[in-house]
Amino acid sequence: MIRVNQLYKSFGSATILKDINTSFEQGKTNLIIGSSGSGKTVFLKCLLGLFQPEQGEIYYGKQAFSAMTRNQKKDLREHIGMVFQGGALFDSMTVEENVMFPLRMYSNQNQREMLERVNTVLDRVNLQNANKKFPSEISGGMQKRVAIARAIVNNPRYLFCDEPNSGLDPKTSMVIDNLIKEITSEYNMTTIINTHDMNSVMEIGQNIVFLKDGQVAWQGNASNIFDASEQSVIDFVYSSNLFKKIRGIQQQSKGTT
Amino acid sequence: MKYFKEIGAYFLMLGQVFSRPTKPSVMRELIFKEIEELILNSLGIVIFISFFVGGVVSIQTALNINSPLIPEMLVGYATRQSVILEFAPTFISIIMAGKIGSFITSSIGSMRVTEQIDALEVMGINSLNYLVFPKIIALLLYPFIIGMSMFLGIFGGWVASVYGGFTSSTAFIEGVQSDFVSFHLTYAFIKTLVFAFILATVPSFQGYYMKGGALEVGKASTYSFVWTSVIIILANYVITTLLLS
Numbered sequence: 479m480i481r482v483n484q485l486y487k488s489f490g491s492a493t494i495l496k497d498i499n500t501s502f503e504q505g506k507t508n509l510i511i512g513s514s515g516s517g518k519t520v521f522l523k524c525l526l527g528l529f530q531p532e533q534g535e536i537y538y539g540k541q542a543f544s545a546m547t548r549n550q551k552k553d554l555r556e557h558i559g560m561v562f563q564g565g566a567l568f569d570s571m572t573v574e575e576n577v578m579f580p581l582r583m584y585s586n587q588n589q590r591e592m593l594e595r596v597n598t599v600l601d602r603v604n605l606q607n608a609n610k611k612f613p614s615e616i617s618g619g620m621q622k623r624v625a626i627a628r629a630i631v632n633n634p635r636y637l638f639c640d641e642p643n644s645g646l647d648p649k650t651s652m653v654i655d656n657l658i659k660e661i662t663s664e665y666n667m668t669t670i671i672n673t674h675d676m677n678s679v680m681e682i683g684q685n686i687v688f689l690k691d692g693q694v695a696w697q698g699n700a701s702n703i704f705d706a707s708e709q710s711v712i713d714f715v716y717s718s719n720l721f722k723k724i725r726g727i728q729q730q731s732k733g734t735t
Numbered sequence: 736m737k738y739f740k741e742i743g744a745y746f747l748m749l750g751q752v753f754s755r756p757t758k759p760s761v762m763r764e765l766i767f768k769e770i771e772e773l774i775l776n777s778l779g780i781v782i783f784i785s786f787f788v789g790g791v792v793s794i795q796t797a798l799n800i801n802s803p804l805i806p807e808m809l810v811g812y813a814t815r816q817s818v819i820l821e822f823a824p825t826f827i828s829i830i831m832a833g834k835i836g837s838f839i840t841s842s843i844g845s846m847r848v849t850e851q852i853d854a855l856e857v858m859g860i861n862s863l864n865y866l867v868f869p870k871i872i873a874l875l876l877y878p879f880i881i882g883m884s885m886f887l888g889i890f891g892g893w894v895a896s897v898y899g900g901f902t903s904s905t906a907f908i909e910g911v912q913s914d915f916v917s918f919h920l921t922y923a924f925i926k927t928l929v930f931a932f933i934l935a936t937v938p939s940f941q942g943y944y945m946k947g948g949a950l951e952v953g954k955a956s957t958y959s960f961v962w963t964s965v966i967i968i969l970a971n972y973v974i975t976t977l978l979l980s
């Protein structure tokens with residue numbers, strides 16, 4: 479579990495995150511949603527310690543992140559998998575080497591065992607026959623999947639994904655969502671996903687934090703997000719025409735019964 | 736004030752580079768890769784420049800001797816002195832600031848802007864040790880480049896003056912061998928090692944702490960070339976004052 483207490487983050491005079499209090503549960507897919515620029519990426523990077531918050535505390539389990547020693551942080555990070563919004567693949571390495579990297583760093587497996595594991599995860603993200611290619615030689619969506627494979631290859635305890643399915647087609651998107659959900663419960667991980675994809679929200683929204691202008695405007699899950707009364711949540715959810723139509727039908731049927 | 740802050744940040748960076756080492760098996764590979772990229776890939780240009788500039792130095796010397804009282808062997812002597820003392824260690828290092836230096840800054844800088852450095856950090860890896868340490872180790876081989884440059888510079892001088900008809904081969908070789916002070920070589924190689932350290936770390940610093948996007952990577956490389964050369968030239972002045980005067 480990860481708990482966040484009164485977190486503030488600003489850049490210069492711009493306050494990006496204001497008084498964030500929330501928690502993310504173990505064994506569940508936790509979603510951070512919100513429109514572009516609402517502070518999702520900044521929030522995730524604060525959780526990872528890549529940005530230093532001005533105020534507030536983040537607890538990994540019972541341990542306060544800011545109170546951890548360098549070695550404790552390193553130990554923690556061996557168990558973290560992260561998918562960056564832009565993939566952040568090492569462009570001097572092939573797909574295979576990228577995915578193998580965390581294993582080479584932290585496991586005692588031999589080359590054959592590592593390769594086997596790499597192929598298993600690449601298979602799970604639906605990526606075959608790209609092992610020897612470099613990141614610059616594959617498509618954006620493929621890069622995203624390699625990044626996901628790299629993040630999960632070492633069975634992390636904490637998995638962070640910054641828009642894992644942006645740039646993916648709807649079908650692959652769903653495959654990735656389901657994969658993340660599966661391994662989250664399989665390994666009892668604490669998974670946090672940034673997204674603004676409503677399909678993901680419905681598919682894997684076991685715990686949802688809605689950010690608006692750097693504040694938590696609503697928290698709930700996929701089954702009660704459609705009943706949220708906050709205008710900002712309603713605007714976000716019903717921004718697509720499809721959902722607008724569904725809402726229309728729902729309200730009509732409510733009106734007739 | 737800004738410069739003092741940067742100098743402080745540079746030394747803090749060095750502290751990080753030498754702490755929390757990367758797994759040895761991975762580090763070994765990184766070092767071999769850097770040797771290939773920084774040392775082996777620089778051989779061609781160093782060979783080319785050394786040979787021809789050595790030639791030009793000897794021709795210039797020969798052309799400037801028009802009194803018959805000055806012995807012919809001076810051409811070999813002057814070529815040796817300028818190649819060993821300044822041309823090979825300093826001039827080549829400035830060229831390397833352009834070649835190796837901007838390569839280092841742009842490769843680390845693009846890792847910064849595409850979040851690859853953040854990715855390393857998130858995995859619990861000391862990114863400064865991972866990125867900079869192997870470059871420092873690889874550049875321990877830099878004196879070999881400079882040694883080779885010295886040899887080729889003098890050889891180029893010999894070729895140019897003998898085949899250009901300026902001196903006889905014996906006179907040139909006699910010049911090269913006369914009044915040899917072995918401390919000059921020591922001095923040249925001490926300089927070289929200092930320059931190697933500057934070449935590995937200053938461009939890394941420029942790349943690692945850069946902000947912005949792809950456009951800034953290009954700017955940072957240019958900036959890095961300027962700073963690396965300036966620091967090499969200042970270091971050259973300081974070392975020369977300390978060791979030779």
Ligand SMILES: Nc1ncnc2c1ncn2[C@@H]1O[C@H](COP(=O)(O)OP(=O)(O)OP(=O)(O)O)[C@@H](O)[C@H]1O
Pocket residue numbers: 489494512513514515516517518519520521563674
């Ligand atoms: N390194 C930075 N320096 C200054 N400002 C930043 C920095 N990173 C982000 N910001 C600002 O913080 C705000 C939130 O950005 P953030 O990247 O978190 O948005 P987001 O919710 O992830 O958006 P998107 O869905 O488009 O990825 C933006 O206004 C952005 O300009």
Ligand SMILES: [Mg+2]
Pocket residue numbers: 518519520563640672
């Ligand atoms: Mg973002």
